[in-house]
Amino acid sequence: MSFYQYKDTIEEGDLVFAFISRGTIKPIVITRDQQLNTRYGHYEHNDMIGMKYGQQMAGARGYGFIHLLHPTPEMWTLSLPHRTQIVYTSDSSYIMQRLNVVAGTRVIEAGTGSASFTHSFARTVAAEGRLFTYEFHEPRYNEAKRELEEHNMTGNTLITHRDVCNDGFELDNIPENFQHDGGINGDVIFLDLPSPWTAIPHLNSVISQTSRVGICCFSPCIEQVDKTVKALQDEGWTEIEMVEVAGRRWEARKDMVKDIKDVVKRLKDIQSRKNQGIENRRHAKVKSGEKRDHDQVDSGDNGSDSDKKFQNLGKGFNPFGKGIRVREGDDGFEWRNVTKVEGEVKSHTSYLTFAYKIPVPS
Amino acid sequence: MTEVEIPEVTTSSDESTRIIEKSSKIITAYQHALIRLPSEGLKIVQLRPDGVISLGKFGSFEVNEILGFPFGQSFEILENLKVKPTKSISQLHDDGEAGENSDEAIEDVEKEKDELTKMFSNSAEHNQNIINIGSKIQKLSNEEIDELKKSGATSKIGQTIIEKMIAGHEGFEKKTIFSQQKYLKRKQQKFLRRFTVEYLGASQLLQYYIEKDIQRVLDMSEESLGLLMTYANIRPGGRYLVIDETGGVILYAMMERMKGQGSIVLVHDNEHPNIIALRHSDYPEESINSMIKTINWLQFVEPDNEKIDWEDATAEELEEMKPSKRAQYDRRSKRAHEINEVINIVQEGNFDALVSVSSLHMPTLLEHVLPTIGGSRPVVIYNQFKELLLETQHFLMSDKRVLAPSIFESRVRAYQTIPGRMHPLMTMRGFGGYVLWGTRVIPKESGVQAIGRGIIKRKREDTPSTEDEKSDKKPKEE
Numbered sequence: 001m002s003f004y005q006y007k008d009t010i011e012e013g014d015l016v017f018a019f020i021s022r023g024t025i026k027p028i029v030i031t032r033d034q035q036l037n038t039r040y041g042h043y044e045h046n047d048m049i050g051m052k053y054g055q056q057m058a059g060a061r062g063y064g065f066i067h068l069l070h071p072t073p074e075m076w077t078l079s080l081p082h083r084t085q086i087v088y089t090s091d092s093s094y095i096m097q098r099l100n101v102v103a104g105t106r107v108i109e110a111g112t113g114s115a116s117f118t119h120s121f122a123r124t125v126a127a128e129g130r131l132f133t134y135e136f137h138e139p140r141y142n143e144a145k146r147e148l149e150e151h152n153m154t155g156n157t158l159i160t161h162r163d164v165c166n167d168g169f170e171l172d173n174i175p176e177n178f179q180h181d182g183g184i185n186g187d188v189i190f191l192d193l194p195s196p197w198t199a200i201p202h203l204n205s206v207i208s209q210t211s212r213v214g215i216c217c218f219s220p221c222i223e224q225v226d227k228t229v230k231a232l233q234d235e236g237w238t239e240i241e242m243v244e245v246a247g248r249r250w251e252a253r254k255d256m257v258k259d260i261k262d263v264v265k266r267l268k269d270i271q272s273r274k275n276q277g278i279e280n281r282r283h284a285k286v287k288s289g290e291k292r293d294h295d296q297v298d299s300g301d302n303g304s305d306s307d308k309k310f311q312n313l314g315k316g317f318n319p320f321g322k323g324i325r326v327r328e329g330d331d332g333f334e335w336r337n338v339t340k341v342e343g344e345v346k347s348h349t350s351y352l353t354f355a356y357k358i359p360v361p362s
Numbered sequence: 363m364t365e366v367e368i369p370e371v372t373t374s375s376d377e378s379t380r381i382i383e384k385s386s387k388i389i390t391a392y393q394h395a396l397i398r399l400p401s402e403g404l405k406i407v408q409l410r411p412d413g414v415i416s417l418g419k420f421g422s423f424e425v426n427e428i429l430g431f432p433f434g435q436s437f438e439i440l441e442n443l444k445v446k447p448t449k450s451i452s453q454l455h456d457d458g459e460a461g462e463n464s465d466e467a468i469e470d471v472e473k474e475k476d477e478l479t480k481m482f483s484n485s486a487e488h489n490q491n492i493i494n495i496g497s498k499i500q501k502l503s504n505e506e507i508d509e510l511k512k513s514g515a516t517s518k519i520g521q522t523i524i525e526k527m528i529a530g531h532e533g534f535e536k537k538t539i540f541s542q543q544k545y546l547k548r549k550q551q552k553f554l555r556r557f558t559v560e561y562l563g564a565s566q567l568l569q570y571y572i573e574k575d576i577q578r579v580l581d582m583s584e585e586s587l588g589l590l591m592t593y594a595n596i597r598p599g600g601r602y603l604v605i606d607e608t609g610g611v612i613l614y615a616m617m618e619r620m621k622g623q624g625s626i627v628l629v630h631d632n633e634h635p636n637i638i639a640l641r642h643s644d645y646p647e648e649s650i651n652s653m654i655k656t657i658n659w660l661q662f663v664e665p666d667n668e669k670i671d672w673e674d675a676t677a678e679e680l681e682e683m684k685p686s687k688r689a690q691y692d693r694r695s696k697r698a699h700e701i702n703e704v705i706n707i708v709q710e711g712n713f714d715a716l717v718s719v720s721s722l723h724m725p726t727l728l729e730h731v732l733p734t735i736g737g738s739r740p741v742v743i744y745n746q747f748k749e750l751l752l753e754t755q756h757f758l759m760s761d762k763r764v765l766a767p768s769i770f771e772s773r774v775r776a777y778q779t780i781p782g783r784m785h786p787l788m789t790m791r792g793f794g795g796y797v798l799w800g801t802r803v804i805p806k807e808s809g810v811q812a813i814g815r816g817i818i819k820r821k822r823e824d825t826p827s828t829e830d831e832k833s834d835k836k837p838k839e840e
Contacts, residue, residue: 054803069803126598212433226784244774250796252752339748339752
């Protein structure tokens with residue numbers, strides 16, 4: 001059960017995530033005599049067998065490398081084939097925390113979609129919990145069902161092909177080990193449906209009748225929230241609150257420290273060189289339009305030791321590497337650490353409408 | 363929190379062991395619970411049978427009255443320490459008997475709507491006619507309110523006060539219905555004697571500390587806690603290395619998700635670990651001790667010096683010991699075995715995650731910690747300051763033992779959730795912390811040739827240094 005437990009060594013038949021780059025994580029099943037081909041080299045499955053999870057692997061032709069990672073729901077979320085808009089970790093982690101999803105919780109999810117949240121739920125409810133997931137779109141259902149089987153997740157996850165909005169959640173033949181008091185008895189409901197308000201009235205018969213039940217409806221439009229809230233009120237749900245989660249990823253970068261004293265010093269230097277006509281000769285040496293790495297530039301006379309950080313910078317005083325290609329963090333310059341938010345922010349995923357239902361005292 | 367602090371009920375070990383398996387569903391004797399007050403104040407109480415819980419100005423009630431109801435149930439305080447279940451903490455009129463089927467539930471909703479309309483029979487279309495004359499607008503005097511309060515500490519009185527205040531409010535009819543509703547809500551928070559009993563989960567415990575002492579939980583929000591638990595892949599059966607400077611809130615969240623299976627090694631910077639938050643956890647001490655092993659940084663960093671050279675006494679030696687000597691021997695033996703056991707666990711390493719919630723300097727700390735984390739396992743580090751995680755991320759990027767470290771920020775924005783009038787609340791908490799997530803990997807020592815600019819040039823050189831490889835290997839994903 002790879003999504004439920006770690007192992008250390010890669011074996012034939014294992015699901016492995018080949019981490020190629022941040023944006024490219026490829027799930028592969030280790031099969032003898034197969035090869036993983038990427039822009040960054042070729043990798044023999046045979047060579048992966050016996051390697052440790054987490055190991056870096058060099059390309060078969062001597063260039064490129066990948067990391068071989070163990071499956072986790074979070075890696076799966078980053079790698080999975082998108083069949084629908086997926087629920088990202090900032091949303092899913094908050095929903096599980098707020099609704100107190102822990103080992104043993106019984107969860108109802110509709111629809112399954114790309115099964116991203118399904119993996120996360122299944123991990124967290126663990127062997128003693130149960131996940132009932134419903135998908136009405138048949139090809140997506142088949143895909144997800146196959147995935148759950150391949151990932152050995154059917155021990156605690158039951159997928160059903162069903163339009164819950166019209167046909168409700170009740171199941172005729174619940175496997176014995178999925179029953180609780182003879183039924184589904186959900187503790188936590190997650191509805192990621194176009195019209196959750198049509199599904200909400202069907203919930204009463206499949207939720208716990210003895211303890212508090214939590215729900216989260218996941219809808220992108222405020223009009224959907226409006227209808228959902230009304231449906232929840234009508235069905236006796238309380239503590240209704242809608243929130244949205246803003247998730248951001250920050251990148252660590254370096255920014256050059258440019259001291260005004262050095263700017264002034266450089267300007268003086270240029271001025272004095274101009275006067276001597278040296279500036280013109282330097283231009284003749286550099287091919288126009290083409291930038292060079294700073295370490296390719298002649299270092300000229302090494303200058304005094306006190307100015308060591310500006311050595312290798314070519315003729316003249318050039319504290320910020322003007323005219324040459326400088327990479328972030330290159331030696332010879334002064335840097336400070338800064339953060340930059342990811343290039344494209346998920347500014348809106350969906351509205352999350354939470355509510356609770358308390359069984360009526362008997 | 364505005365209400366008077368009432369001394370906390372503490373658990374005696376005698377009572378905590380009476381809980382064999384705690385319930386997260388039914389309000390159960392001896393357990394701790396979170397009480398939510400109409401004022402939005404929070405209290406943690408222990409539910410001792412026959413005990414009385416005082417909620418300050420909201421009144422008092424007997425514990426037995428609430429046992430057996432589901433967690434999440436709201437109650438209203440009646441006279442003589444009695445309570446009755448009520449549908450929610452803020453519902454306007456409640457005649458006690460909640461509907462038995464959904465038809466009646468709908469009737470209840472209808473009834474509530476009627477009550478609202480009755481009370482707000484006259485409202486303005488806009489606020490054009492409102493003139494601010496301060497407290498003079500209220501004809502009901504403070505003395506009269508005090509008189510009413512003295513006549514009994516029940517919600518009925520609270521309700522009466524609210525009705526009289528509305529009647530005595532000269533400008534009430536000039537308010538719009540929205541502002542009338544808000545007025546009513548404010549008065550309910552002040553005068554209604556209602557409360558909700560919630561299961562004390564990790565989120566509730568965190569919320570309690572956020573209200574009471576945010577510094578104790580290092581500014582952490584519920585969404586950051588959720589990110590930590592998810593990115594660290596916490597589940598039953600895991601073996602986790604944890605640094606928790608919140609006094610045990612993180613440990614509690616992990617234990618809730620692990621359900622007694624697996625183990626946690628807690629590294630701490632004092633002689634004794636601070637796990638004070640676990641006193642509310644209702645886990646028996648034995649199960650806490652068997653699941654959580656603690657080690658201090660001295661033992662962690664210098665394991666060989668700190669291991670205790672211990673030889674068990676022979677049966678004969680034990681025989682000869684005086685009782686007092688024997689007790690001393692047993693204590694020392696226990697300590698030596700415990701310390702050596704946890705040092706061995708750390709030296710064995712291969713932990714399933716690093717979860718760090720700490721104010722310690724990460725780059726120096728990680729030098730010691732990273733070797734103990736297993737391959738492909740998550741490294742998850744929380745800090746209230748992004749800048750400190752930034753430094754950590756730069757360290758990890760040059761270190762290469764943690765793949766793709768990133769800093770994540772998650773902020774939840776709550777809305778006024780009324781159909782037709784949805785909008786974000788005017789203010790929200792501005793902090794909540796940041797979470798760094800990466801994956802522990804095992805870099806190849808040599809023979810790794812990155813693809814990218816400069817490859818041809820470097821082929822001419824002898825051995826590429828590992829430093830250069832990654833920096834220009836792949837295009838930035840932006």
